[in-house]
Amino acid sequence: HQIKSLQYSNTGDMILVVSGSSQAKVIDRDGFEVMECIKGDQYIVDMANTKGHTAMLHTGSWHPKIKGEFMTCSNDATVRTWEVENPKKQKSVFKPRTMQGKKVIPTTCTYSRDGNLIAAACQNGSIQIWDRNLTVHPKFHYKQAHDSGTDTSCVTFSYDGNVLASRGGDDSLKLWDIRQFNKPLFSASGLPTMFPMTDCCFSPDDKLIVTGTSIQRGCGSGKLVFFERRTFQRVYEIDITDASVVRCLWHPKLNQIMVGTGNGLAKVYYDPNKSQRGAKLCVVKTQRKAKQAETLTQDYIITPHALPMFREPRQRSTRKQLEKDRLDPLKSHKPEPPVAGPGRGGRVGTHGGTLSSYIVKNIALDKTDDSNPREAILRHAKAAEDSPYWVSPAYSKTQPKTMFAQVESDDEEAKNEPEWKKRKI
Numbered sequence: 001h002q003i004k005s006l007q008y009s010n011t012g013d014m015i016l017v018v019s020g021s022s023q024a025k026v027i028d029r030d031g032f033e034v035m036e037c038i039k040g041d042q043y044i045v046d047m048a049n050t051k052g053h054t055a056m057l058h059t060g061s062w063h064p065k066i067k068g069e070f071m072t073c074s075n076d077a078t079v080r081t082w083e084v085e086n087p088k089k090q091k092s093v094f095k096p097r098t099m100q101g102k103k104v105i106p107t108t109c110t111y112s113r114d115g116n117l118i119a120a121a122c123q124n125g126s127i128q129i130w131d132r133n134l135t136v137h138p139k140f141h142y143k144q145a146h147d148s149g150t151d152t153s154c155v156t157f158s159y160d161g162n163v164l165a166s167r168g169g170d171d172s173l174k175l176w177d178i179r180q181f182n183k184p185l186f187s188a189s190g191l192p193t194m195f196p197m198t199d200c201c202f203s204p205d206d207k208l209i210v211t212g213t214s215i216q217r218g219c220g221s222g223k224l225v226f227f228e229r230r231t232f233q234r235v236y237e238i239d240i241t242d243a244s245v246v247r248c249l250w251h252p253k254l255n256q257i258m259v260g261t262g263n264g265l266a267k268v269y270y271d272p273n274k275s276q277r278g279a280k281l282c283v284v285k286t287q288r289k290a291k292q293a294e295t296l297t298q299d300y301i302i303t304p305h306a307l308p309m310f311r312e313p314r315q316r317s318t319r320k321q322l323e324k325d326r327l328d329p330l331k332s333h334k335p336e337p338p339v340a341g342p343g344r345g346g347r348v349g350t351h352g353g354t355l356s357s358y359i360v361k362n363i364a365l366d367k368t369d370d371s372n373p374r375e376a377i378l379r380h381a382k383a384a385e386d387s388p389y390w391v392s393p394a395y396s397k398t399q400p401k402t403m404f405a406q407v408e409s410d411d412e413e414a415k416n417e418p419e420w421k422k423r424k425i
Contacts, residue, residue, distance in 0.1 A: 186232030212245025
């Protein structure tokens with residue numbers, strides 16, 4: 001999204017970033033995000049019941065006295081105040097309305113110098129001012145401050161808090177007294193503007209008002225125009241560059257004017273005697289010139305192929321190069337030899353290349369035993385007779401003489417079977 005407004009907080013530790021999205025962000029001086037405003041529910045009709053903006057933002061402004069409070073205006077026809085500590089919901093909602101009670105989109109908004117008033121300029125040409133603590137009805141409302149259908153790009157309060165300046169999209173600059181908000185004090189026309197964020201500002205001593213002008217490409221130069229507040233006479237103008245002058249800021253402490261143009265150029269105007277710090281800190285630094293020392297030394301000419309480390313090998317024939325590559329196991333992609341002994345490094349040993357072959361050869365072996373179990377038991381008969389321990393003591397009285405079954409062959413068993421059990425061949 002396009003960045004529409006950037007503003008430092010009064011303490012200088014946070015920056016308010018307003019873009020074309022519906023969510024404003026606050027970042028610190030190192031560029032890390034501090035908070036992001038929540039997006040409201042766009043399907044709710046009453047914008048006062050949503051927790052945040054639902055449409056594109058236009059501009060934003062920090063509260064001049066309360067740290068961590070700022071304000072934004074949006075295409076959803078609301079002006080909302082926020083707190084940095086509570087990004088999940090706005091603090092209050094102001095809804096600009098026409099004289100007939102219809103919605104109207106605010107294009108710019110600002111706080112008064114004491115922070116008690118909130119001013120917003122709308123697309124129907126009206127300027128509406130609310131008490132910060134009363135969100136229902138505006139305290140001041142002038143319905144034809146500028147031409148209807150134009151975007152008023154800036155409204156700003158004077159340092160004494162009694163005068164309001166407005167930069168209209170109808171190529172005019174007007175001065176208002178909020179104590180008598182029924183007509184403008186002064187009006188100046190012939191100040192073309194083609195950007196919806198062209199600024200106007202007061203000088204630190206409240207004696208001058210400055211704004212920028214826009215031009216078509218190749219049709220002159222953008223100007224910074226100064227008006228006297230008391231008579232509203234054009235007292236001075238500066239040709240900035242061959243592009244439109246969009247942003248301008250007269251810093252009250254540095255006493256320097258910062259200007260931003262439509263071709264991406266930023267300029268700072270200062271007075272060597274009346275300005276403090278700012279641009280003066282970097283202007284006094286001059287570019288260091290390199291010291292040029294001329295010396296005559298004996299030159300040495302070293303041929304690159306004279307030393308072995310710089311000597312490049314001559315290109316051999318293709319056949320010899322292929323034979324050499326064939327002997328190289330990496331270039332010839334020689335397969336790895338089989339592993340001797342037990343497997344290692346994830347490779348199975350000589351028993352086989354797969355896990356199944358290893359199991360067949362080592363685990364699933366045929367261990368059929370054809371030995372006679374009777375002979376295997378009688379092999380230990382003498383040892384059991386000499387030192388009986390388990391079974392013999394139990395039968396020493398009842399059956400002192402060991403009796404074994406007689407060996408009978410399978411043929412004799414077959415002869416003793418009944419006729420109906422005998423196998424018929």
